[in-house]
Amino acid sequence: MLTRRGLLTGAAAGGAALGAGGLLAGCTNRSTAADVAPPNAAEGFRGVRDGARQAGILAAGSAYGLLASFRTVAEDRGELVDTMRAVSAEIELLGSGERPEPLELGLPPSDNGVLDGVTARINSATVSVGASLFDDRYGLAERKPAELVPMTRLANDRLDPARTHGDLLLVLQAAHPDVCVHALRRIMRETRGTLVMHWLLDTFTRPDEQPLGGQTKTRNLMGFKDGTANPGAAQDDLMDEVVWVRDGDGEPAWAIGGSYQAVRIIRMFVEHWDRTTLREQEAIMGRHRGNGAPLGDEEETDIPNYVDDPAGETIPLDAHIRLANPRDGSPLMLRRGFNFARGVDGSGQLDQGLAFISYQRRLDTFLQTQERLAGEPLEEYVVPEGGGFFFALPGPGTEGWLGQSLLES
Numbered sequence: 001m002l003t004r005r006g007l008l009t010g011a012a013a014g015g016a017a018l019g020a021g022g023l024l025a026g027c028t029n030r031s032t033a034a035d036v037a038p039p040n041a042a043e044g045f046r047g048v049r050d051g052a053r054q055a056g057i058l059a060a061g062s063a064y065g066l067l068a069s070f071r072t073v074a075e076d077r078g079e080l081v082d083t084m085r086a087v088s089a090e091i092e093l094l095g096s097g098e099r100p101e102p103l104e105l106g107l108p109p110s111d112n113g114v115l116d117g118v119t120a121r122i123n124s125a126t127v128s129v130g131a132s133l134f135d136d137r138y139g140l141a142e143r144k145p146a147e148l149v150p151m152t153r154l155a156n157d158r159l160d161p162a163r164t165h166g167d168l169l170l171v172l173q174a175a176h177p178d179v180c181v182h183a184l185r186r187i188m189r190e191t192r193g194t195l196v197m198h199w200l201l202d203t204f205t206r207p208d209e210q211p212l213g214g215q216t217k218t219r220n221l222m223g224f225k226d227g228t229a230n231p232g233a234a235q236d237d238l239m240d241e242v243v244w245v246r247d248g249d250g251e252p253a254w255a256i257g258g259s260y261q262a263v264r265i266i267r268m269f270v271e272h273w274d275r276t277t278l279r280e281q282e283a284i285m286g287r288h289r290g291n292g293a294p295l296g297d298e299e300e301t302d303i304p305n306y307v308d309d310p311a312g313e314t315i316p317l318d319a320h321i322r323l324a325n326p327r328d329g330s331p332l333m334l335r336r337g338f339n340f341a342r343g344v345d346g347s348g349q350l351d352q353g354l355a356f357i358s359y360q361r362r363l364d365t366f367l368q369t370q371e372r373l374a375g376e377p378l379e380e381y382v383v384p385e386g387g388g389f390f391f392a393l394p395g396p397g398t399e400g401w402l403g404q405s406l407l408e409s
């Protein structure tokens with residue numbers, strides 16, 4: 001087993017690719033951090049089931065975040081190993097608030113200086129890999145998760161290649177935007193020889209302080225509560241059923257404890273939406289906008305009863321929630337959506353939307369859900385522009401690093 005120090009030094013020793021003043025110099029004799037957990041913190045890099053799962057997948061959204069997709073230009077498997085060790089080590093440091101020791105003035109600083117100490121702590125990070133990583137570059141073709149494919153064009157899509165796919169996807173969450181910027185630059189500093197950024201999306205959300213008795217505070221930019229009907233992330237049995245790949249799923253052994261991640265960057269035509277009647281908006285979603293209750297019900301936590309509403313008189317048959325989850329035993333997913341607002345497009349329209357992310361044991365669960373949603377009335381107000389299908393790696397274990405089971409098995 002690797003020790004954490006071994007993990008860090010191993011990464012530095014391995015890599016010319018990792019740049020001058022890399023991890024070895026950067027991580028010895030670290031200054032200590034305050035031990036106060038940031039609000040909405042994930043359980044820590046190795047906090048879920050002794051590190052066997054990535055904690056960021058279960059963590060509720062933080063106020064700010066980003067999605068960063070990279071291409072790897074590592075020359076061989078060894079450099080890829082060094083890269084993943086470096087990414088893991090940085091994530092662990094950034095989650096602890098510990099700082100790399102300052103380097104000599106004659107060297108580029110070990111930290112970008114944007115923040116320091118506990119203020120620099122990220123709440124969570126999640127790392128996943130795309131189908132392209134399993135091409136012929138690193139000898140990984142035989143290890144590709146069974147269902148992982150490049151995201152195909154789905155109903156209503158207008159995919160922009162500049163915002164789609166990637167070898168590696170990083171999802172960061174933090175309480176402040178500068179923490180995300182700081183963390184991204186720290187990770188990129190340590191991997192600049194091997195990871196090239198492909199696309200980047202800044203996100204934000206209203207953090208949901210769980211549990212709030214079933215009251216979701218998070219809303220998407222269409223004004224509706226988002227996440228209400230999510231399966232409870234604190235229920236291990238449910239997460240085993242819904243999220244984590246397990247033995248017997250027909251997946252390579254290294255993938256157990258990982259999860260299929262579907263990412264859809266969905267632009268919303270918010271001006272159009274804001275001119276739509278509330279009745280129409282609620283019929284499209286199937287829920288009351290104010291308190292999030294299913295149409296015809298009182299409470300957000302009420303379960304829609306489709307059996308007693310076969311003609312869709314209360315909740316239309318083509319309402320988003322009814323199609324997404326007909327409550328007929330169809331498999332579920334865990335959604336982790338974030339809002340984005342990128343300014344204005346060339347025609348003066350606001351460029352806003354939802355970075356939809358779902359985690360599921362089988363990619364087919366996402367595909368089936370998407371298929372049921374094809375042609376839904378919501379499509380008039382949204383267009384998916386990017387994202388990709390990825391496989392979120394199993395956790396780092398108690399002493400290892402992200403991707404170890406994939407790259408060393």
Ligand code: HEM
Pocket residue numbers: 220222224225226227228229230264266268285287320321322324325333354356366369370373382
């Ligand atoms: C911009 C696009 C989207 C918007 C605005 C949106 C909005 C919503 C809203 C307001 C809810 C109800 C509250 C909740 O349970 O979270 C919901 C539920 C849900 N959505 Fe979406 N959604 C979008 C895209 C998608 C996509 C792409 C999928 C999957 C392919 C999806 C799957 C689901 C599922 C499974 C539910 C839970 C339904 C239930 O269990 O009752 N959504 N969505």
